[in-house]
Amino acid sequence: NAGVTQTPKFQVLKTGQSMTLQCAQDMNHNSMYWYRQDPGMGLRLIYYSASEGTTDKGEVPNGYNVSRLNKREFSLRLESAAPSQTSVYFCASAALRTGELFFGEGSRLTVL
Amino acid sequence: QKEVEQDPGPLSVPEGAIVSLNCTYSNSAFQYFMWYRQYSRKGPELLMYTYSSGNKEDGRFTAQVDKSSKYISLFIRDSQPSDSATYLCAMEGSNYKLTFGKGTLLTVNP
Numbered sequence: 001n002a003g004v005t006q007t008p009k010f011q012v013l014k015t016g017q018s019m020t021l022q023c024a025q026d027m028n029h030n031s032m033y034w035y036r037q038d039p040g041m042g043l044r045l046i047y048y049s050a051s052e053g054t055t056d057k058g059e060v061p062n063g064y065n066v067s068r069l070n071k072r073e074f075s076l077r078l079e080s081a082a083p084s085q086t087s088v089y090f091c092a093s094a095a096l097r098t099g100e101l102f103f104g105e106g107s108r109l110t111v112l
Numbered sequence: 113q114k115e116v117e118q119d120p121g122p123l124s125v126p127e128g129a130i131v132s133l134n135c136t137y138s139n140s141a142f143q144y145f146m147w148y149r150q151y152s153r154k155g156p157e158l159l160m161y162t163y164s165s166g167n168k169e170d171g172r173f174t175a176q177v178d179k180s181s182k183y184i185s186l187f188i189r190d191s192q193p194s195d196s197a198t199y200l201c202a203m204e205g206s207n208y209k210l211t212f213g214k215g216t217l218l219t220v221n222p
Contacts, residue, residue, distance in 0.1 A: 004155075040120070042214035043156070043200065058209065090155055101148075101210065103155030 002026055006091050006104035013081045013111045021076040021107050023091030031094045032074035033058075033101065034066060036087040043090070049074055081111045115139050118201055118213030127222050131188040135201035135213045138182065142203040142211075145177050147186045150198045150215065159199075160186065191220045 004025045013019055025032065034046040035058075045058030049068040063085060065077045074093075078085055088108050092101040118135045125131055133147075144163055148156035160175040162168045162184075168175045176185040184203075188195055201213040 040214065042118075043212040045209060048209065092155075100146075100158050100161060101156075103157065105155050106153070 004091055004093055004102050004104035006089075006107050008107060009105065010108050011110070013078075013109065015082060015111060017081050017111075018077065018079050019081065019109075020078075021089055021091070021109075022073070023075065023104060024073045025091075025093040025102070026072065027093060027095070027102065028071070029093035029095050029102070030071070031096075032068065033092040033094075034064075034074070034076045035090045035092065036060065037090060037106075038087050046076065046089075078109075081109075083111045085109065086111045116201065116203060116211050116213045119216055120214050122217040122219065124219045124221060125191055127191060127193060127220055129191050129220070131186075131191050131195070131218060131220075133186040133188075133199050133201075133216050133218070135184050135203075136182055137184075137203055137211075139203070139205060139211075140182070141205035144204040145175070145184050146202040146204070146210070147173075147175055148200040148202060148212075150200060152197075156200055193220050193222050196220050 007022045030051045033048040035043045044060045047066040049055045052071045067075045088106045091104045116137045147160040149159045150156040162175050165179045172189045174187040196219045198215040198217050200215040202210045
């Protein structure tokens, strides 16, 4: 039982390059989330999808786009990476209320 | 004032100590209160989930909520080296989105 799977686990980009972080969950959860975690800043919500077919902005959406491909998959895209986007990115899912979030292991992104 | 305030520590205690972790909040709309534990280079995992004011106990862990003071706590009894992690408080209002504290790094020394 994999839970929430994120790929890639590590990535180094140059400024201006684009990339997509992939996330898949096998728990039949309705809601999915993308967070970033930075030292001294805690976890901040980038985008979320309350159900298949819907997406909404979180606290820090600028520079990112998302796609809820189906109920299982929720991807995060950086169109033109900036050094300020160097961070650890976490995908999470929840069945009903958001309290019980299940997190992936994280994707460490460095933008040079 | 930030919505959720949490002392980042670090906090270092000897094995067997009682640990107290705390968060304060300003948003009266928060209804659900959680504590997550995050081991180094791992994703957070839910540790405790509470709704009402009062105490909730689970083994060595006790979560306490005081809505009148807008204050939540997590107590760890008989702390173990395996409890060494970052502890994040989190709160949910009516919009189904969580607001996290910045996390407190705890080290339990053998």
